[in-house]
Amino acid sequence: MYYVNQEQIAVRLNTIAGLSEAIEQLQQQWTGDAIQCLAQERALHLAIEIVTDVGSYLIDGFLMRDASSYEDIVEITAGEGVYPEGMADVLLELVRLRRPLVQEYFQWQSEQLHPLMKQLPMLLRQFKDAVEQYVDKELV
Structure with missing residues (x-):
């Protein structure tokens, strides 16, 4: 029997709706001003943390092999x-x-809208759905 911290997974997945909406607004209003640049960096960072936090909970809960890096969590x-x-x-x-x-934030080229920003809202929503379906399927 697995112990999957569904509460903590849900807390993180539930932030996706607001984050996706903010990313969509940034795309629509992008001028590259300082506030938008910082907002973009924060949005990307939050997206990364959601993916890796949820992945870590899944790895721990379903007793998958240990991850050695953020990339390893995804793999x-x-x-x-x-x-x-x-x-x-x-x-x-x-x-x-x-x-x-x-x-390496001091080298980050933030004046341009990062190409992933266009994909992130849909990607994050699909990630949420996929994780929820996986947990439901595995815990039956």
Whole structure:
């Protein structure tokens, strides 16, 4: 029997609706001003943290092999069938932004809307649905 912290997974997945809406607003109103640049960085960072936090809860709860990196979290959960393979490629691209955003922020080119921003709202919604379906299926 698995102990999956469904409450903490749900808390994180429930932030996706608001984050997706904010990202869509940023796209529509993008001028590249300082506030928007910082908002974009924060939105990307939150998206990364949601994906990796949820992935970590799934790995721990379903006793999957241990992850050694953020990328490994995505690869392990993809390998376990949590979400479609095509989604894993974009999620990997997303989590690879963590280091530039968090550790190399002084080099981040924030004046341009990052290409992932256009994909993120739909991707995050699909991620949420896929995770919820996986948990429901596995805990039956």
